[in-house]
Amino acid sequence: MRFSIVAAVAACATTVSAVPTPGWKGEHRPGWKTSANPFTFTSTYSVKATPDQVIGPDGPTGGLAGATGYYELGLNSDTNTICYNITLIGFRGDYQSAALTATHIHEAAKGATGPPRIAFPNPVGDEKYANSIGCIKGPFATGIDNADGVDTGAAFQVSQIEANPAGFFADAHSSLAVPGAVRGQIA
Numbered sequence: 001m002r003f004s005i006v007a008a009v010a011a012c013a014t015t016v017s018a019v020p021t022p023g024w025k026g027e028h029r030p031g032w033k034t035s036a037n038p039f040t041f042t043s044t045y046s047v048k049a050t051p052d053q054v055i056g057p058d059g060p061t062g063g064l065a066g067a068t069g070y071y072e073l074g075l076n077s078d079t080n081t082i083c084y085n086i087t088l089i090g091f092r093g094d095y096q097s098a099a100l101t102a103t104h105i106h107e108a109a110k111g112a113t114g115p116p117r118i119a120f121p122n123p124v125g126d127e128k129y130a131n132s133i134g135c136i137k138g139p140f141a142t143g144i145d146n147a148d149g150v151d152t153g154a155a156f157q158v159s160q161i162e163a164n165p166a167g168f169f170a171d172a173h174s175s176l177a178v179p180g181a182v183r184g185q186i187a
């Protein structure tokens with residue numbers, strides 16, 4: 001019994017020492033202690049989405065009165081990954097969109113409309129608080145095709161947001177406000 005424990009420890013130690021352990025000792029890892037997040041973001045954005053910013057085909061729609069969206073986004077342009085913590089407060093109706101989900105990043109400047117580039121899982125909860133957290137990595141799929149029949153997310157790189165954050169917005173679509181319940185420019 002004693003022998004086998006020693007053997008197991010020895011085997012384990014051998015295995016561990018064979019594996020590179022960068023940063024194990026003495027290296028400062030920003031964010032490690034506070035968020036337990038071992039991943040690196042090349043940029044982060046905090047977006048408040050409101051009804052008054054929603055634009056439909058004919059201009060401002062007013063969105064869904066009383067609803068607010070908070071989009072915390074962390075991008076890694078090296079791995080084409082986007083992490084999200086999306087919270088909807090006061091969202092009502094059903095999620096409704098022709099895309100795969102009804103919670104998106106679209107490409108368009110303030111006051112304009114444009115295609116979805118990323119479809120996030122819809123926040124889950126109730127009217128008081130609904131939330132969606134995770135990370136997705138390209139190639140992205142929105143379920144909407146461009147004129148060539150290619151998904152509007154397929155070629156999208158998150159580095160495009162970093163290059164021009166004012167050219168993108170986050171939103172969520174409701175059956176009570178199909179063009180959008182809330183919308184906020186990334187910058």
Ligand SMILES: *[C@@H]1O[C@H](CO)[C@@H](O)[C@H](O)[C@H]1NC(C)=O
Pocket residue numbers: 070072085086087133
């Ligand atoms: C997600 O965002 C909400 C609202 O901003 C916040 O209360 C919550 O702590 C965040 N969750 C994580 C895991 O960061």
